[in-house]
Amino acid sequence: MKRIGRYIIRGLIGRGGMAKIFKVELPGIGKISALKYFDPDPLTEKLLGENRLRDLFVTEARTMAGLNHPNIVAIQDFDEHEEKPFYVMEFFANNLGTMIGESYRTEKPSRRIAVHKALEYTRQTLNGLACMHDAGIYHRDIKPFNLLVTAWDTIRICDFGLSKLRGESFDGPANLNVGSPYYAAPEQEKNPDAADQRADLYAVGMMFYRMLTGVLPLHAPGHKSYRPPSRLNSDLDNHWDHFIDRSISVDPGDRFPDSPSMLQALDKLARHWQDQMEIACRLPSPDPPPPSDAVDKVRLPLRHAPLKVYPRQAGRVFGLxxxxxxxxxxxxxxxxxxxxxxxxxxxxxxxxxxxxxxxxLGWQQAAGYVDHLNREAFGGRRDWRLPTVDELISLLRPPQETQQLCIAPLFDTHQRWIWSSDRRSFIAAYYVDIELGFVGWQDFSAPFYVRAVCSVE
Structure with missing residues (x-):
């Protein structure tokens, strides 16, 4: 059983140029956390040197530990293992990058997020940044994968490896990029020392555009090829265009000067959206579309026997x-x-x-929940089971337009991420995001909901 310090390693979450991030368990009580272990890759170590990287790593941990805010991930421990530092932080199974389906080909289209949800995620991100900026800290790597999403659907900003204190200078190689392509502000790409809070706000604007449209703006506002968000999402109008244009302006002086200013404009935009929703919901409902034969294209009854499916086969097996x-x-x-x-x-x-x-619940706990339903004869039945991906997909609807949001949902919307009975491996299973309408997978310990199913006799 491999350990880092007293923590049992339960899997590798990812790695960057400076460290590896592991999912770990605290013995005795079984608490799951994320552990970042200093272990630079050879190229980064050659560029900056081990001592400089170690200083950056410790500074990152100290920076995070000094921030106390509900939208910033919390540090739980700091220590050394085999003469290398590590720190432990809260573990959350999801992040915004995974939820929108962003890949290493960042410019590829992603999944949209509902307007009201995009507003809320952006508001929470700005609140977390306001705390950082007040402390004189600029993140410099705000992007979807650095925004963790908790089981309570709240944002936690993480990964402070590129952050800098106000007045601090960057002493790395001049050709070393600071930030991530598309999300890094133009002045940050040219000169990392020039980045202040407005560079972080630029990244927030880019993410907001992506959440609303499913794509990235590959050209700056004013460029003949730039497409305002209202041209890509029929629920938006020129109010959204003005907000985005200011957020991602090439000139920092034309952007919002600070997080409170951007929050104030975002709240105004949210009120405008609410007004538009109220008007839309007072209008007569449009005629329903003609009956679709989509259901006839699917073999019924739907599969209810669990499968083990490798990710490379999932698209074909699940029809994705x-x-x-x-x-x-x-x-x-x-x-x-x-x-x-x-x-x-x-x-x-x-x-x-x-x-x-x-x-x-974790995936293995889900079976206990279903057993409880059967013991209690929930709904007068004792044949409840964990649904397959095929069965869960039958609950999904095409992306919603404004008018559809006026209809009260039939199912409880509290259960957003729902476990399936289908496994990816011996330690991971598939789930369905009911709100964003996609299939994903996570290891058994991920905290998702359970919605049981049974068949009509």
Missing amino acids: DRLWRPKTYLRPDYNMKPDGQIVEDRSTGLIWQRSGSKTC
């Missing part, structure tokens, strides 16, 4: 596109039972819990 969304959506025929606890889908012959687990 490049962003792991269904290629075909089923047309449901829901019927709420009188007790309000279960919903029957007459098109698939499935009976669902209307809500599901009230708290997040």
